[in-house]
Amino acid sequence: MAILEFAIFTLHPPNTPTTPAVKTLLGNAQKTLTSASGGHPFTLLTQIESPNTIYLIGSWDSVAAHNSFLASGENQRLLAEAKDVLSVDVMYHAEMNAAVPLGAPVLGVGRHHVKPGMKSGFEECFGRVRGLLRSFTGVWEVAGGWRVDEGGEEKAEKGGEEWLLFTGWESVEQHQEFGKSEEFKGYAEIREFLEGFEVKHAVKYEV
Structure with missing residues (x-):
């Protein structure tokens, strides 16, 4: 059973979710993660209470598979590109009992x-x-x-x-x-x- 990745990012001012550089960065990260995870889709969301807080939700075949990616050159490149744009506040895994309702408004x-x-x-x-x-x-x-x-x-x-x-x-x-x-x-x-x-x-x- 696949395991969930849950991450929370905070955008550094003056960046906002509509900043072109932010959209490019997060779009590239989304594609890279989907590919590296073997095709598991990754979803990005903005927090309503604080729009500069971004959630990332996706899945991996195992924690070990994700850890392997974290040590990869691909991930190091993403982190270098993100350094001045956002910080990673939270990142962990969870075993879910049902599919996350990502289609909800x-x-x-x-x-x-x-x-x-x-x-x-x-x-x-x-x-x-x-x-x-x-x-x-x-x-x-x-x-x-x-x-x-x-x-x-x-x-x-x-x-x-x-x-x-x-x-x-x-x-x-x-x-x-x-x-x-x-x-x-x-x-x-x-x-x-x-x-x-x-x-x-x-x-x-x-x-």
């Missing part, structure tokens, strides 16, 4: 930091309340998965794990309505297992 991106020792409890709770969320997303899927990366011993010492959740919405307002609903009161049971969480929204970025 708005993609919800949720990063959930689970308390140490509460992974199984969170999984059980989320499995129980997932339907409350899914009943609001309509035709769009709810896809979640645990962050998986090397350095597991260090993570175990620090405690806690990250659950990445993607939800599809017709609009940000639709997602906000879920937050005001009776169903959300039940869904909010997951907070018992969390040290913190962040939920943002993104739209497809056309290069």
Whole structure:
């Protein structure tokens, strides 16, 4: 099963998503990654709350396959070209339980930091309340998965794990309505297992 790559970039001022150099850079990166991954498509999105934040979502046959690319000359060339344009703030892998709803008009991106020792409890709770969320997303899927990366011993010492959740919405307002609903009161049971969480929204970025 392919593994998801999730990355967050921040554009350096005065660059914006509409800057021609940014479009060229990200377009080249998208093509290079798709080719290097063996044809897995990569998608770029801009965060609605902060448009200079760019998400990259794609997949690889394995973490090892991605790591091999990271050490390659192709990747070093991309990093050199990007040096003055953007910074890579986050990049990791996740094993997803469903396809990310990238066709939705708005993609919800949720990063959930689970308390140490509460992974199984969170999984059980989320499995129980997932339907409350899914009943609001309509035709769009709810896809979640645990962050998986090397350095597991260090993570175990620090405690806690990250659950990445993607939800599809017709609009940000639709997602906000879920937050005001009776169903959300039940869904909010997951907070018992969390040290913190962040939920943002993104739209497809056309290069």
